Amino acid sequence: MTLIALPLPGRSKARLAKSAALILPVAALALAAGTAYAGTDATFTTALTKFTGFLQGSGGKIITVLSLAAGLISLASGRFTLGQIAVPVGVGVGVGTGVPIVTSVITAVI
Structure with a gap:
């Protein structure tokens, strides 16, 4: 049996220069980045209030009833x-309790 030795790829100067051209700007930007503060922005507060009100109110009830109707129709098949x-059942529980859970998790993380 004959073994063939394959040459290992060498590091050329062009390859090192290309790597440095990518790494150095990223490192400089990472060191110069400022601190970001979350939680003080109120841009989407109105939309969030309307959407959560919809899901916790009549919209959530409509979604649950439609899901129940689809389940009954499929049972009739x-x-x-x-x-x-x-x-x-999962849709009803998700609509009823999912919004407060998600809202509290987001508030806790931010």
Whole structure:
């Protein structure tokens, strides 16, 4: 059996120059970056209030009823799966309690 030795790729000056041209500006920007503060911006407060009000109010009830109706229609098709019951229940729980949970998590992180 004959072994063939393949040459290892060498580091040429052009390759080192190219790497330095990419790394040095990124390092300079990282060192010069200022501190970012989150949580003081109120740009989307109005949209967030309307959306959470919609999901916790009549919109959430409509979504839950539509999901329940889809589950009942699929049950009427004659095939029973657990998803036909679990999905409407999950949608109802998600709409009812999901918004406060997500809002509190985002507030805690920010």
